[in-house]
Amino acid sequence: xxxxxxxxxxxxxxxxxxxxxxxxxxxxxxxxxxxxxxxxxxxxxxxxxxxxxxxxxxxxxxxxxxxxxxxxxxxxxxxxxxxxxxxxxxxxxxxxxxxxxxxxxxxxxxxxxxxxxxxxxxxxxxxxxxxxxxxxxxxxxxxxxxxxxxxxxxxxxxxxxxxxxxxxxxxxxxxxxxxxxxxxxxxxxxxxxxxxxxxxxxxxxxxxxxxxxxxxxxxxxxxxxxxxxxxxxxxxxxxxxxxxxxxxxxxxxxxxxxxxxxxxxxxxxxxxxxxxxxxxxxxxxxxxxxxxxxxxxxxxxxxxxxxxxxxxxxxxxxxxxxxxxxxxxxxxxxxxxxxxxxxxxxxxxxxxxxxxxxxxxxxxxxxxxxxxxxxx
Amino acid sequence: xxxxxxxxxxxxxxxxxxxxxxxxxxxxxxxxxxxxxxxxxxxxxxxxxxxxxxxxxxxxxxxxxxxxxxxxxxxxxxxx
Numbered sequence: 006x007x008x009x010x011x012x013x014x015x016x017x018x019x020x021x022x023x024x025x026x027x028x029x030x031x032x033x034x035x036x037x038x039x040x041x042x043x044x045x046x047x048x049x050x051x052x053x054x055x056x057x058x059x060x061x062x063x064x065x066x067x068x069x070x071x072x073x074x075x076x077x078x079x080x081x082x083x084x085x086x087x088x089x090x091x092x093x094x095x096x097x098x099x100x101x102x103x104x105x106x107x108x109x110x111x112x113x114x115x116x117x118x119x120x121x122x123x124x125x126x127x128x129x130x131x132x133x134x135x136x137x138x139x140x141x142x143x144x145x146x147x148x149x150x151x152x153x154x155x156x157x158x159x160x161x162x163x164x165x166x167x168x169x170x171x172x173x174x175x176x177x178x179x180x181x182x183x184x185x186x187x188x189x190x191x192x193x194x195x196x197x198x199x200x201x202x203x204x205x206x207x208x209x210x211x212x213x214x215x216x217x218x219x220x221x222x223x224x225x226x227x228x229x230x231x232x233x234x235x236x237x238x239x240x241x242x243x244x245x246x247x248x249x250x251x252x253x254x255x256x257x258x259x260x261x262x263x264x265x266x267x268x269x270x271x272x273x274x275x276x277x278x279x280x281x282x283x284x285x286x287x288x289x290x291x292x293x294x295x296x297x298x299x300x301x302x303x304x305x306x307x308x309x310x311x312x313x314x315x316x317x318x319x320x321x322x323x324x325x326x327x328x329x330x331x332x333x334x335x336x337x338x339x340x341x342x343x344x345x346x347x348x349x350x351x352x353x354x355x356x357x358x359x360x361x362x363x364x365x366x367x368x369x370x371x372x373x374x375x376x377x378x379x380x381x
Numbered sequence: 382x383x384x385x386x387x388x389x390x391x392x393x394x395x396x397x398x399x400x401x402x403x404x405x406x407x408x409x410x411x412x413x414x415x416x417x418x419x420x421x422x423x424x425x426x427x428x429x430x431x432x433x434x435x436x437x438x439x440x441x442x443x444x445x446x447x448x449x450x451x452x453x454x455x456x457x458x459x460x461x
Contacts, residue, residue: 216394216434234413300408300415302396311396313408313417327397327408335434 006032011346015044019122019350022360026349033345038338045361053324058084058158059290061321066154069362071114072328074100074107075305077156079312079326082237087297087316090159094239096288098280099161101239102173103146103153104303105269105276109180110139111306112262115357116191119259122350123200131187138180145172160288170277177277181270188263201256205340205352208253215336218329219308220265221356224258226251231304242279243272255355262357293318305329307357328362385409385418389431398438400446422446427453
């Protein structure tokens with residue numbers, strides 16, 4: 006039978022962001038899949054070199070609407086390392102709370118989209134309803150629901166007082182109740198089990214070879230988490246588990262994320278109880294830096310986020326970011342091979358791709374021969 | 382390149398490869414640390430045989446900075 010080429014995207018109802026996937030089918034079976042990124046390309050890595058330091062960290066928060074905290078935190082920590090700036094203890098705890106809230110809201114957003122792609126709209130409604138509480142808490146900390154630029158060099162944009170902590174506690178307990186329902190809805194549903202189990206399998210060996218990160222790696226049985234491997238902010242003082250699943254399929258990746266939300270809730274509770282009560286001043290803008298170079302990794306919701314910074318006096322000299330989706334997307338063709346066309350939206354959404362992050366770095370040419378592999 | 386290959390075979394993970402126009406930097410995660418290897422732009426060999434993920438990073442640098450990687454399995458244009 007002749008091979009058929011089916012375009013998937015760039016504007017497709019199952020994709021939240023514009024990307025192009027070219028699927029080559031032999032009958033019903035996928036024999037190859039090629040992808041073409043670059044529809045969100047903004048060249049932020051180069052643009053940031055023309056920005057002064059106080060502006061640079063704000064621009065970095067704009068790389069991605071969901072990983073806003075991960076990018077500003079990585080960049081801020083890199084700057085603090087170069088200039089040996091000490092951060093108040095309370096700021097570390099608030100940053101940890103912000104990062105975990107970001108993880109919760111990212112995972113719930115992903116869970117909703119997965120439900121929608123799998124034809125389970127109740128899960129979509131429930132997950133996004135639960136996510137509202139995480140957004141409310143982020144607004145409470147930073148003043149914004151999305152693009153919350155609360156990290157500043159040497160501290161925070163603003164302090165959080167007793168009233169805000171009280172609000173955090175009440176919202177968190179409310180969210181916990183709602184999330185317990187959502188979690189049970191997913192786990193008890195046979196439909197999701199049938200649809201996701203065995204779909205998009207990535208073995209441990211393949212995952213290691215591709216160098217995948219975050220929940221995609223943990224779903225394939227690789228125990229890796231930057232928060233445990235290279236602890237930063239207040240993670241050293243926290244007690245939490247790193248959920249690992251051996252299945253390697255879409256279901257395993259989903260379970261890893263669901264378990265992570267519970268760990269994140271526990272980390273936020275620990276941070277609130279361990280946080281120093283004393284007031285801290287908002288960090289003052291820093292205009293001048295020492296010259297130096299440093300690498301920094303943080304655990305973004307989708308996995309390891311890497312920043313490499315070479316600083317000049319008033320502006321960065323060289324900057325490179327490797328967001329997690331860029332490391333994960335190369336494994337998608339392997340996950341999909343042998344599956345059917347209906348698996349495509351589910352497997353793509355199972356790695357929780359963020360194309361805004363990825364496109365800041367790379368464009369893949371689609372002028373290559375259709376039967377060739379993208380990554381191996 | 383021999384040092385880098387040894388590092389990779391010893392269980393290091395390649396995070397990414399970057400270039401500032403003058404030098405090429407290999408970023409690894411090894412033994413709980415991030416190791417950065419600066420290399421001259423000349424006489425570089427592809428790491429794809431040891432680490433398949435290097436393909437995308439190398440193609441990006443070929444296109445953006447004109448860095449050449451010998452024995453690259455797919456030295457095609459990357460940016461449209």
